[in-house]
Amino acid sequence: MVGMNELNRTYMPINSYGVIGDCHSALLVAPDGAVDWGCLPDFDSPAIFCRLLDAQHGGYFQIAPADGTIPGSQRYLKGSNVLQTRFASVSGEIVLTDFMPVETLSAWPYKAMNNNTWSREDGSCHSLVRIVECTHGELPVTMTLKVTPDYAAAPSEVSLVPGNRGVLISGGQQHVGLAVIGADLLPSFSMNAVQEPDEWHQSVFVQATLREGERLFFVLGMGRTAQAAQRLVEVELPQRNYDAELAHTLHCWRQWIAGCTYQGPYIDWVQRSALALKMMTYAPTGAIVAAPTTSLPEGVGGMRNWDYRFTWLRDATFTLYALNVLGFTEEAHAFTYWLRNLSYANGEDLQIMYGIRGERNLPEQELSHLSGYCDSRPVRIGNGAADQKQLDVFGEVLDCIHLYRRQGGFERYGEKLEGPLWNMLRMIVDHVCAHWQETDSGIWEIRDEPRHFVYSKLMCWVALDRGIKAAEPLGLEADLPRWRMVRDQIRADILANGYDTNMGAFTQSYGDTALDATALLMPLVGFIPPDDPRMRSTVDRIMERLTDDQGFVYRYLSTDGLEGEEGTFIMCTFWLVDNLAMQGRVMEARALFERVLTYAGRLGLFSEEIDAVNKTALGNYPQAFTHIALVNSAHNLRKAEVRMAEHHTDPVIAAIRLQKQDQ
Numbered sequence: 001m002v003g004m005n006e007l008n009r010t011y012m013p014i015n016s017y018g019v020i021g022d023c024h025s026a027l028l029v030a031p032d033g034a035v036d037w038g039c040l041p042d043f044d045s046p047a048i049f050c051r052l053l054d055a056q057h058g059g060y061f062q063i064a065p066a067d068g069t070i071p072g073s074q075r076y077l078k079g080s081n082v083l084q085t086r087f088a089s090v091s092g093e094i095v096l097t098d099f100m101p102v103e104t105l106s107a108w109p110y111k112a113m114n115n116n117t118w119s120r121e122d123g124s125c126h127s128l129v130r131i132v133e134c135t136h137g138e139l140p141v142t143m144t145l146k147v148t149p150d151y152a153a154a155p156s157e158v159s160l161v162p163g164n165r166g167v168l169i170s171g172g173q174q175h176v177g178l179a180v181i182g183a184d185l186l187p188s189f190s191m192n193a194v195q196e197p198d199e200w201h202q203s204v205f206v207q208a209t210l211r212e213g214e215r216l217f218f219v220l221g222m223g224r225t226a227q228a229a230q231r232l233v234e235v236e237l238p239q240r241n242y243d244a245e246l247a248h249t250l251h252c253w254r255q256w257i258a259g260c261t262y263q264g265p266y267i268d269w270v271q272r273s274a275l276a277l278k279m280m281t282y283a284p285t286g287a288i289v290a291a292p293t294t295s296l297p298e299g300v301g302g303m304r305n306w307d308y309r310f311t312w313l314r315d316a317t318f319t320l321y322a323l324n325v326l327g328f329t330e331e332a333h334a335f336t337y338w339l340r341n342l343s344y345a346n347g348e349d350l351q352i353m354y355g356i357r358g359e360r361n362l363p364e365q366e367l368s369h370l371s372g373y374c375d376s377r378p379v380r381i382g383n384g385a386a387d388q389k390q391l392d393v394f395g396e397v398l399d400c401i402h403l404y405r406r407q408g409g410f411e412r413y414g415e416k417l418e419g420p421l422w423n424m425l426r427m428i429v430d431h432v433c434a435h436w437q438e439t440d441s442g443i444w445e446i447r448d449e450p451r452h453f454v455y456s457k458l459m460c461w462v463a464l465d466r467g468i469k470a471a472e473p474l475g476l477e478a479d480l481p482r483w484r485m486v487r488d489q490i491r492a493d494i495l496a497n498g499y500d501t502n503m504g505a506f507t508q509s510y511g512d513t514a515l516d517a518t519a520l521l522m523p524l525v526g527f528i529p530p531d532d533p534r535m536r537s538t539v540d541r542i543m544e545r546l547t548d549d550q551g552f553v554y555r556y557l558s559t560d561g562l563e564g565e566e567g568t569f570i571m572c573t574f575w576l577v578d579n580l581a582m583q584g585r586v587m588e589a590r591a592l593f594e595r596v597l598t599y600a601g602r603l604g605l606f607s608e609e610i611d612a613v614n615k616t617a618l619g620n621y622p623q624a625f626t627h628i629a630l631v632n633s634a635h636n637l638r639k640a641e642v643r644m645a646e647h648h649t650d651p652v653i654a655a656i657r658l659q660k661q662d663q
């Protein structure tokens with residue numbers, strides 16, 4: 001019998017998914033107990049579960065009541081990325097606990113750039129643990145496992161391990177082992193494999209009735225070879241103690257989040273964001289992905305579908321900035337190692353993004369055999385943006401190292417900025433001096449003619465500014481007179497060419513009247529005071545002309561060389577929150593911030609964009625950019641509220657206000 005949950009299942013809202021990870025990869029788990037997205041063992045491995053991108057052909061791994069009408073509700077165990085899905089009915093309740101075990105969440109020590117998850121000698125590695133337990137009454141349970149290796153492009157061979165001990169599946173270069181533990185104690189247990197209509201894949205079904213207190217463990221691992229997968233299922237996985245691994249994994253996440261220094265309102269949101277960001281770090285090398293998914297559309301049915309399972313210098317340094325704000329520095333330490341080990345000959349040669357092991361070659365391909373999330377084609381893997389010139393990334397790298405240095409990061413780990421890292425930064429600043437006047441593709445990676453983007457110039461200014469601020473006090477080798485001169489030139493250039501006096505706003509690019517949300521970053525990077533009249537009117541113009549009916553911000557509305565439309569960009573809305581807060585418009589800022597929060601999924605996770613018409617989540621998920629900006633906005637709101645309270649003349653009222661904010 002096939003459970004109802006497998007029938008007629010199409011697409012779930014993007015932000016309805018729970019996400020679990022082990023800092024090597026992350027999986028998306030739907031509230032009906034189905035893992036619909038999974039690239040194992042690493043973020044950039046080919047997906048073995050991709051029902052998220054093709055409801056008919058993509059693989060998935062579901063554990064749920066046989067009665068598919070029983071709804072599941074998800075929550076994270078407090079302070080962790082361990083996910084629980086509860087299914088309750090009149091006859092009984094089952095609880096599904098999903099996690100990827102971690103030995104440590106310390107970002108240190110990693111091994112080398114060419115390192116990956118295949119770290120054990122026998123070629124086995126990290127795993128997905130799914131524990132299903134009946135907590136009262138009794139309930140028939142179904143497990144369905146459909147592995148579709150290589151993004152469902154490779155056929156697979158399935159074999160059941162005798163004695164109901166598990167399943168082995170091989171296809172393409174991927175070898176999966178599923179160990180089933182506890183079947184021998186359940187007389188009702190049955191397991192069988194059924195050919196799928198596509199003839200390429202088989203699905204494995206388990207049926208069992210669980211009574212109160214009874215449990216089944218399903219543990220999925222990857223082997224480097226078919227033999228390694230077999231050894232996993234027959235020898236290694238059954239020997240492990242999953243209660244102990246769950247306790248240890250919980251302890252690791254809770255110990256990590258306990259390091260969060262943020263105190264203030266929205267703490268649960270901030271901590272969930274921090275936990276999501278940490279999940280996007282790749283422990284073996286210190287890299288950080290922009291999101292663990294590919295091709296979740298920026299417009300449903302459209303072609304704006306991109307692969308985010310890579311490390312953009314921009315996204316990664318923004319992530320570290322947010323983690324730094326929260327008091328986490330180890331991740332920045334690990335990232336500086338990744339950065340230092342990138343291969344490049346000079347500034348020209350430095351890419352804007354790399355693979356998680358520093359790979360330079362990320363060819364963009366379309367997977368035409370997948371229909372895409374809600375028919376949003378094409379599904380892409382790889383990302384052509386890797387070959388673009390984007391001059392802003394230099395400023396982002398310098399700014400991130402600047403904050404890390406100011407927060408004592410180098411001293412904390414007994415390191416110095418001098419040496420290979422400074423050589424790299426100096427090379428970057430010199431490169432900026434030589435190239436800041438050029439056009440580029442900008443932060444939004446437009447696929448159109450390069451332009452003189454104001455934001456790119458702004459971040460060139462930041463690169464110079466932070467370079468000077470590091471070199472001056474530390475006496476580091478630098479062409480300071482040139483750096484100071486170029487910094488001033490860029491500033492004058494932006495003010496002369498990037499501000500439209502008729503419109504009263506900083507523009508997207510020189511000689512253009514289009515607006516761009518990145519203008520909101522100008523006060524945040526210290527280029528201009530937040531209450532400068534030019535900044536105030538820019539904020540007003542953005543609120544008038546670059547927002548939807550909820551006041552959410554589009555990144556731009558100008559052409560970008562791509563077809564189709566997209567939603568409002570959540571990170572940009574948070575930048576507006578920051579600007580309002582910094583201008584003292586704290587009530588407006590808080591209202592906007594709270595309105596955005598209503599668009600999170602039930603677990604507090606966000607994708608990249610919001611559909612202005614249907615009010616649904618769009619884009620890759622969970623998206624680092626959004627969670628970074630949420631953290632920064634909570635922090636900026638708190639600072640603005642403290643400032644307001646301090647300036648209130650009546651100390652009693654000020655104290656009451658502050659107390660209220662802390663509740």
Ligand SMILES: OC[C@H]1O[C@H](O[C@H]2O[C@H](CO)[C@@H](O)[C@H](O)[C@H]2O)[C@H](O)[C@@H](O)[C@@H]1O
Nearest residue numbers: 290306312314315383385443444445446
């Ligand atoms: O809009 C077109 C571009 O969209 C993607 O880029 C966006 O995501 C990146 C990762 O988060 C981010 O760094 C960039 O600022 C965003 O615009 C896509 O990766 C690009 O290939 C595409 O051209």
